[in-house]
Amino acid sequence: MGVGRVEIVEVGPRDGLQNESRVLPVEDKLELIARSVAAGVRRIEAVSFVNPKRVPQMAGAEEVMAGVDRHSGVAYIGLVLNRRGLDRALAAGVDEVNVAIPATDGFCVRNQGCTVQEMLAVFADIAAAAQEAGTPVSATVSTAFGCPFDGETPPARVAEIAHRVADAGAVEVAIADTIGVGVPAQVADLVERVRAVAGQAVLRCHFHNTRNTGYANALAAHAHGVRVLDSSVGGFGGCPFAPAATGNIATEDLLYMLHRSGVRTGIDQGATAAVGDWLGARLGKEPPALLGRAGAFPAP
């Protein structure tokens, strides 16, 4: 692993919360964001502009964006899945827009109500409008490592989608293991394939620890040159298709692995573990993250 720097995109307020049974009020979301920023986070997926009737956990996106500290030097990212979401995101003044494009029709149809080909057209429309507004757009290729409906995801298909979204203007392309089935060998393969077609776009990776491979996958991504990783404080963010399973890789545990390996992130690990514990208390469940339970080493 070695020295260097990795940029963490904190996705707790979005991916961490969107499948939790307890819906947090706007004030808790603002506190989660403020605590993460105070710990050192500089990019944060703060909100999702989806239909709050379909995803009640994500209601109040405009209120959240109106309440965050805009003088903090932090980039607040809004997830959008359609043009209406983009219009809301731009009106709310997000710093970046992120669009999820599933690699598999089975997931895309159920999650986003359209085929992958249709979603690529939606992305091109979103990217053009965002560019016109001067707001950077990133694309997250979801179900890139496997799909709960379609099974194995052909890696060539992931590369093809990455190529299309980079061509359409994505400044960053993420490969996402939405359901936590990926292994390091897949990471190595997909990163190389996507890098070959992504042009100037930055590579980002998004892992879930559903089957205990998430941190090994992050290690593999780093070993293959990826320098931007998503993670979720406390490790919240289960997948609705595997209700008993754990969620995103936890920011504090990722920080532990990176920092102890000599990789800098600019984020305070102890403060992040405390945010994970705080969030667990708000959600009424123990965080999947382990650092808060086991304690730092060496002891502070």
Next chain:
Amino acid sequence: MGVGRVEIVEVGPRDGLQNESRVLPVEDKLELIARSVAAGVRRIEAVSFVNPKRVPQMAGAEEVMAGVDRHSGVAYIGLVLNRRGLDRALAAGVDEVNVAIPATDGFCVRNQGCTVQEMLAVFADIAAAAQEAGTPVSATVSTAFGCPFDGETPPARVAEIAHRVADAGAVEVAIADTIGVGVPAQVADLVERVRAVAGQAVLRCHFHNTRNTGYANALAAHAHGVRVLDSSVGGFGGCPFAPAATGNIATEDLLYMLHRSGVRTGIDQGATAAVGDWLGARLGKEPPALLGRAGAFPAP
């Protein structure tokens, strides 16, 4: 990661059970061993010849060894920490003896009642007697990645101990992250250092997932040529010095990562996950392993 083969040493009956609050009777231990063997395990740390007054979880070692299927082609390993333990192990007919030698005095004194230098002399005596009896001896260098009492473990000290035990006749030398503080960069460094001094001895690694780095560490060990890994079915095996923390890397989750990466082990992953669930029921707690909760992928 790529193709190839890794040998798993199942340590569930020993490291998995030795810190559990519920003490399993001999019949449960025999069932655990028989189920693991039926799943394909061919080396298993079945028993520990420590003082049952000090470690009641490990009582009944002779009864366990008398009850296992000796015609299965399986190597049954007994952990010993002193000459009396070796005599018991040889009398019970173990196929291999494993000796733990801490790399730090703080741990060695508290766990084994002697200094590291004294333990090295004990090891030399054990190794000579075992060789005379024709029983192979392996050495596990514990607290190799950090010590709960002495803090950071100097890597040169781990290499020095590995050198000494290999010289004294260990046919296999393991590097063990007893308290689960290690990170992949440490694994790479320690494996290279130990390989340089271990002569003909085979390298083995033993990881705990206390801070969610265990599987990344296993990946790093494999990437640096290690082909023998310890794991514990269900992921049981907490450390008494971090009571809330999770334990050994889980055999089923390790199998998932290895198999999906094209690495063979000869062990059935689904059967192993079922053993983990069974053991959880016997111990009255949910296994830290995640495969049993999340399910296989692709679905069987």
